[in-house]
Amino acid sequence: MPDNDRDLKSRPDPDALLALAEQGRRGKLTVFLGAAPGVGKTYAMLTRARRLKEEGGDIVIGLVETHGRSETAALLEGLEVLPRRQVLHNGRTLHEFDLDAALARRPRVILVDELAHTNFGESRHPKRYQDIEELVDAGIDVWTALNIQHLESLSDVVAQIAGVPVRERVPDTVLNRADDVLLVDLPPAELIERLKEGKVYLPDSAKRAADRFFRLGNLTALRELALRRTADRVDDQMVDYLRQNAIEGPWGAAERLLVCIGPDSLSEKVVRTASRLASGLNADWLVVSVERADGEAESGAAMRQLDETFRLAEQLGAETRRIIGNDFVEEILKLARREHATQIVIGTRRHRFPLRLLRRSLPDALAAQAAGIAIHLVTDGSAPAAKPAARRRSTLPEGWGRGVAIAAGAAAAATALGLLIEQFVVLQNISLLFLLAVLVSATYAGYVAAIAAALISVLAYNFCFIEPVGTFTVAEPHEVFALFVFLAAAILAGGLASRVREQAKTARRRAAATQALYDFSRKLSGTANAEDVLWAAVTQIQATLRRNAALLLPEDGDVRLMAAWPPDTELGLTDTMAARWAFEKKEAAGNGTGTLPNSPFQFRPLMSPHGVVGVFGFLQGDKPLEINEERALAAILDQTAIAVDRARLSREILDQAAQLEGEKFLAALLSSISHDLRTPLATITGAVTSLRQLGERMPEESRDDLLKSIEEESGRLTRFVANLLDMTRIEAGTVNAKRDWVDVADVVHSAVERARKYFPGRVFETSIAPDLPLIRGDSVLLGQVIFNLLDNANRFGGDEPVSVYGRREEDEIVLSVTDLGKGIAAADLDHVFDKFFRKGKPDGRSLGTGLGLSISKGFVEAMDGRIKAESPAMKRRGTRISMRFPAAEAAIVEKERG
């Protein structure tokens, strides 16, 4: 057993190996890390680049700022430098790194200086580190340089040390993902020396700050940060190495931090602190916020702050989660246990004295119950809870003026009513009327109104009903007491009532949102067609978010706008690029994101269980989505993605079914053709061999009959082959009907003669009106049509005679062939002119070729005629096929008139 154990442990951790394999597909990122500008990062990078070049490596300078210094410029000589892209920014032409040129050039290694740079103007990404990530994703090795002060998690520390705010920040994840970090170190004293000699380039704007920044103390502190950071990385790498090689390591049980934040200004600090703590402990960290289920709605500004903090946490490499629950402490501890958190990080503010007594703080409550979990408290650096009142005011619900007005009105009404009632009866508890006013205000206008109503009520009650009436003075001490009790009761009741109102409002809003979502999903479930799904989705999104919306689906390897609201929405080049990005990278792009933020739209991938099925875009404008809008949108997008996916699948199934149907049809076609050819051939072969081998032994009449059958079957074959040829001609569109004068009666009679020869047992009757006008057409084709119809009538006509009629109806000649057989089922009537349609068994045994009617139709239409089938024809049986041709004389007459 112990042996087994060791076996398991010494096997390399599969996750670690997987991570290693994935690294193989990306380019390698090497970061030259320095404590401050001027330590020689660019110099170090270029020196290494030259060495690589001399060794024959494929290295290209993507961008290096020499700042006009000859030492650095000299190093560039002999190296391939990519031309820069010109960018217009605020009327000035700037030169930016050309990402697309770099991707097109595809060197093994590219050197791009200044990782923290912010791109100007129209660039794909706002930040250079995003350009670099794209290069690395494309499999290109990148060397870049970074000063420690630009690291996101250290920015507050750096600001504290140096007293200078850091504007350009790089998320820690970028550095964490770097394959190599090279520390470029220079002792602070030497750096200051270089600065004095003017060897350190600083932008003009920074010159003034430089004196404050480049102090020995600052530089030493920054150097320490850089050294520590690098040391941490080395430590991580060693742990990774140990894991990959399954070396029994000294690493302890994994620490896991749970970081609690809320919609306040302290949370950002909590996150930064937790990030440092996590990297120090080498721990995973999960950032969580708890939102009240009863929807004590936070203001939009607070929610945006929370969103910001979450974004920061994600950038710093945290996992994030938002949970909903009423009992904060319970939810946090539940999550902590589920996630096996070993430490909780939470911010705390020192409340002012009275509140501190009243409330047990959240950390205290947590500490009381969190057995076995360490709790870190992050305190606010500023004065203890300086401005709760101001915060309160800032979160006053909008329209509070209206609330106060309602409160005043309610109090006035209560006063008037009280005075009125007093005329008739003596009321002991007039204060109840005022309580009613407070409750009414609370219910209709919220908490502020309730407080206002309580205060106004106290004044009005005092003024109008408490002796001495008409003054604000109170004679009796017990009345003073009563007033205070009333005030307290009113405020409490008002608070409760307004809370009920808020909850009702939240519930209504949620119900409305749920209803909308329900309606939407019902609408979606009713449609299997992708187009309908998309339209339903964009209109729903427009109705929910009140923003322009667009949906794009993949087509031929690109994404194409399929539906939008308003319907005439058009996407520009940048928008399309952002949409493509969202589709390919499966991440949000466009406005408000890190990729192509110049597009007015924000695009998000539509993810179904089968992967990304499309892209959704909406007009972001100036205000980002609020949290409840985000939720509604997420729900709609989920449903849309599934519906689109379903529509796609059902279309695929339909296509497959159609293909299968096509294959089946083809098989039936081949089988029927082969049957039609084989039966006469079998008869002929059989009859011929019988005659040859057994003829002598046969009676005379049998031999005759065999010969006759050979003749008949040969005729049948000939007709079938002719039919096939005719059909081919019709299909190929090469039927050239002549435009001769045709005497219908002549053609009918000769066709009937021919039929009588072929089908000797059958009675054919003709009835052609005597002075039938001529038609324009082709007598050979018409003869063939009539013969085909007679052939059919013979086949299906039972034992009854077949009749042919010809007459004039207004400007048309009507010809019809009628049999009295079983007729055609109503459902089949529409299909009788289809190619290879035949009644009876699918293999069409002995039911004809299935070509006759379809050929007839082709010929008739080639002569500008129409053909139609009716059944039953007469006496509830039989089939009549009738054709109509324009009478030639009438046409001529009309021409002469016109």
Added chain:
Amino acid sequence: MSAERILVVDDEPQIQRFLRPALLAAGYEVMEAANGAQALKAAVTAAPDIVILDLGLPDMDGKDVVANIRAWSQVPIIILSARDRESEKIAALDLGADDYIEKPFGIGELTARIRAALRHRIQMAGSQAQLTADGLSIDMVKRVVTRDGAALRLTPKEYDLLVMLAHHAGRVVTHRTLLTSVWGAAHGEDLHYLRVFIGQLRAKIERDPGNPKIVRTEPGVGYRFVGDED
């Protein structure tokens, strides 16, 4: 011996039209049926000596006719079939039909098949102990196979295979029938066994194994033993 009675089941009047005089001239008595129901009725009431059956019938599947007849009778059944209905043909053979012939066919081939089937019926009555084909002689009592007088050494499986084919001399035996009777019911689909053993068998019994005369291949269907009498 009175003339053998042949029941011809085909719904194409043209086919009946030439089969009837031809078979009459060849010395058989002919009964006709144009659909499955008539065929079954005639098979019961008229006790034909052999049935010629077209698989495509207007009222029922020809395979069902085979199964139905086989349920109570061993009368030889020859299938008339078309090349595009191969799977049906094999199914009918597996259901107990004795042989098949593809349309179009010459009357000579049909009468030869009829003779082989009828002979088999007689053999079944008094099983044949000795069989010869192209210089090959099989003595089923002594279990000895000789070629031009010289004894051949066959493995037990090769011998079983040869005897199975020889029992149905002149008629096709489907792959499935061979596999299940020689290797067992579980091996009905193991065509590769058959390919290998037929190859081995031919190498031993045929004069020219590349151009076999005794064990003929019926492509896609099975094998046929051609004896001297066929």
